[in-house]
Amino acid sequence: MALDISIEHSVDIAEVTHLINRVYADAEKGLWQPGTDRTNVAEVAAVVQAGELAVARLDGAVVGVVRVQRLPGGEGEFGMLVASPEQRGVGIGRELVAFAEGWARAAGLRVMQLELLVPRGWTHPVKEFLREWYTRLGYREVRRDPFELAYPALQPQLATDCDFVVYHKPL
Ligand SMILES: CC(C)(COP(=O)(O)OP(=O)(O)OC[C@H]1O[C@@H](n2cnc3c(N)ncnc32)[C@H](O)[C@@H]1OP(=O)(O)O)[C@@H](O)C(=O)NCCC(=O)NCCS
Numbered sequence: 001m002a003l004d005i006s007i008e009h010s011v012d013i014a015e016v017t018h019l020i021n022r023v024y025a026d027a028e029k030g031l032w033q034p035g036t037d038r039t040n041v042a043e044v045a046a047v048v049q050a051g052e053l054a055v056a057r058l059d060g061a062v063v064g065v066v067r068v069q070r071l072p073g074g075e076g077e078f079g080m081l082v083a084s085p086e087q088r089g090v091g092i093g094r095e096l097v098a099f100a101e102g103w104a105r106a107a108g109l110r111v112m113q114l115e116l117l118v119p120r121g122w123t124h125p126v127k128e129f130l131r132e133w134y135t136r137l138g139y140r141e142v143r144r145d146p147f148e149l150a151y152p153a154l155q156p157q158l159a160t161d162c163d164f165v166v167y168h169k170p171l
Contacts, residue, residue, distance in 0.1 A: 003063075003092065005099045008055040009048060016053070016065055017044045023082040027126045031119060036157045039080070047080075054099050056083075056092050063087045066096040068103045076104030076171070077113040097137060105171050112169045114139065117147065120161040131165075139167035 017039060024038035047053045047067050056064035064087070067080040078100035083092040104112050114134065118127045143166040148155045150164050 003056060003058050003095055005054055005056045005095060007051055007068075007103075008053060009051065011048060011053065011055050011062070013041050013045050013048065015062060016048075016055070017041045019062065019084065020044070020065065020080055020082055023085065026085070028117065028124075030124065031117065031159060031162060033157050033159050054096065054103070056096055056099075058087060058092070064092040064096050066100050068100045070104075070107060070109060071113065074109065075111040075113045075168070076100070076107065076109040077115075079114065081114075101169075101171060110171055112139075112171055114167050116165045116167065117162050118165055120146075120163050122160075134167055137169070139169045142166050142168045 020039050021037045028038070044053070050069075052067050052069050054066050054068055055062055056066075062084075064083040065080060066078050066082075068076065068078050071077050078097065081093065081096055081100075083096070101112055116127060116130055116134070118124060118131075145164045145166070147158065147162040147164055
């Protein structure tokens, strides 16, 4: 498998936005009001402009992305992790997480963070898979914040009460 992952500065913004929204519409089904998109071209363009978007290409085609950033507190964080639905289970997600961790180590960061949006009071199968997988990769829950406190402006777009679970892994 000829998988290349790198921070890209001139990627097709519309294509990436569509991939992220298509993947999240399925992965977060039931958490958001119908028609709520995960992101938009302006946000993705800003992420690319900031040099924070890593793109996975398989034989040249975009098959996944992850956003990497340095938080004000000095932790690394990855988010917007997606693998193309047509290429699941072949290691693209694992390689993207490894890239994000390598990026943070190279920047001298000692902790990697991720946030998982989970429904409060019931279990979402995709989130359960992610919790188990991230735990296997060495991530541990450090905090759980009510979504309405973290992002009050977005609360009306939720379809069910949710929490943000924050995970850390020492690098
Ligand atoms: C999360 C995601 C990126 C993983 O991508 P992927 O390329 O399919 O994942 P990989 O092939 O690297 O596999 C990841 C792990 O899941 C396991 N796995 C993959 N497919 C599986 C399946 N069908 N059944 C059980 N386990 C499976 C792999 O064994 C691997 O575990 P390991 O690292 O312990 O060996 C992808 O599922 C996705 O886009 N999900 C929706 C978006 C999302 O929720 N993102 C995370 C937001 S925090």
